[in-house]
Amino acid sequence: MGGLTELSGGVGGPEALRPLLAQVLAALTAGAVRRGGPVVAGEPAVVGEMVREALERAQGPGALGQLVELLAHGAADPADPACAAHLHCPPLAVAVAADLAVSALNPSQDSWDQAPAATALESELLAEHAELVGFRPDRAAGVLTTGGTESNLMGLMLARDQRLGPDVELNGIPHGVRPRILASEVAHFSVQRAAALLGLGERAVRAVPVDRQLRMVPDALADAFAEAGWEGATPIAVVATAGTTDTGAVDPLQQVADLAARHGTWLHADAAYGGGALFSDRLAPLLDGLDRADSVSLDWHKLGWQPAAAGVFLVRDARTYGSLARRAVYLNPADDEEAGYPSLLGQSLRTTRRPDAFKLAVTLRTLGRDGLGALVDRCHQLALRAAELVRDEPELELYCEPVLTTVVFRYVAEDGDHVNAELRRRLLRTGRAVVGRTELPGSGPGRVRLKLTLLNPHTTEREVESLLAAVVESGRAVQKQ
Helix, strand or coil, X not given: CHHHHCCCCCCCHXXXXXXXXXXXXXXXXXXXXXXXXXXXXXXXXXXXXHXXXXXXXXXXXXXXXXXXXXXXXXXXXXXXCCEECCCXXXXXXHHHHHHHHHHHHCCCCCCHHHCHHHHHHHHHHHHHHXXXXXXXXXXCEEEEXXXXXXXXXXXXXXXXXXXXXXXXXXXXXXXXXXXXXXEECCCCCHHHHHHHHCCCCHXXXXXXXECCCCCECHHHHHHXXXXXXXXXXXXXXXEEEECCCCCCCECCHHHHHHHHHHCCCEEEEEECCHHHHXXXXXXXXXXXXXXXXXXXXXXXXXXXXXXXXXXXXXXXXXXXXXXXXCCCCCCCCHHHHHCCCCCCHHXXXXXXXXXXXXXHHHHXXXXXXXXXXXXXXXHHHHHHHXXXXXXXXXXXXXXXXXXXXXXXXXXXXXXXXXXXXXXXXXXXXXXXXXXXXXXXXXXXXXXXXXXXXXXXXXXXXXXXXXXXXXXXXXXXXXXXX
């Protein structure tokens, strides 16, 4: 098989990669040209058949280029200005290049002897992140995660263990105890999933009402605490959202922190989206009070322009991390640690774990906080401009002013829910645009909304205008059907 079995590491690894990378780069270009827009055109069944045929054809040395071209052709490309549906950012080229080095070396951070430099680098990066959110670096602790879902699970696991005692992992929930998690009704669905995985049950999550901007209402949170007392339930955590998925809304963190402190309840802040505001002098005040949380989740594969995964989980007090500690004699024997060989095994829910901190470290050293802040500000400005264009278009209706980089709106029509849902699918089928869809809290018709999540700082105002024009054109076409 010759060169096909060459390895990517060692002294000879870079030379083995060089011709393969040339194939990959050429195929990425060819696939993007074939796609010719933000997303591959066609119904799901058509795309599925295209993949099956490509897999049958791709054999031997040419398979790499053929399948990379397939992947690029069949992609939804967040670097295209008309691809603006989700919290799915176009990654910076420098971050992707850094990630390539990690893939080539393939370190694993479950023991120091698999990743000496990467172990030290992650610790340094986490100290910087602790300072960024307002924690004391010498007291905080944390880990790189796969994203907000894993980080939220970790935060709620530590909350459970702190509130219910150290034996809960061995013996389960004490008899007669009814744990409760208080989170806004638009909190990320991973809060319910975490409650289920932790043995609390999804019904342990109490949905706290939100205002029209989808921010948690402090008086409603106070009522939820009172209700728990009347029912004999034990609030183990409050989840504050700093950047909701749909509107980017930030809960009133100071007031939520006051209530959590008054009741002695763990406060977890889900800043997976809104954490990007920390880079911006203009937007950072939105997160005032984040430093009062017991745990925080951040995602730099959202408003941080990193290839997934790039999540960060932090706790304000390292002593609260104790229930995650684990000893595996083949990975972190006690005498190794006593001899000065550190281990990150007890920081994570995972064992094998790639050093995702590296691409973050490279990005921060390359651009700095100010450089990333300029990208955040640019995307925020695009959202403000998009909102202005929506207000000026009689056939569109803005839901609320943008907070971060998301714009929620709808095409105005008699059967609005059907028309908005169908116009979005029409744009997808034709490969013209990728626009998000959501539904507002409540019940009945009139809840379906469209969403632009603007995460490409190179998008122009004219391209945003063209994207909204495509929405209007598609809405008109649907109404004529």
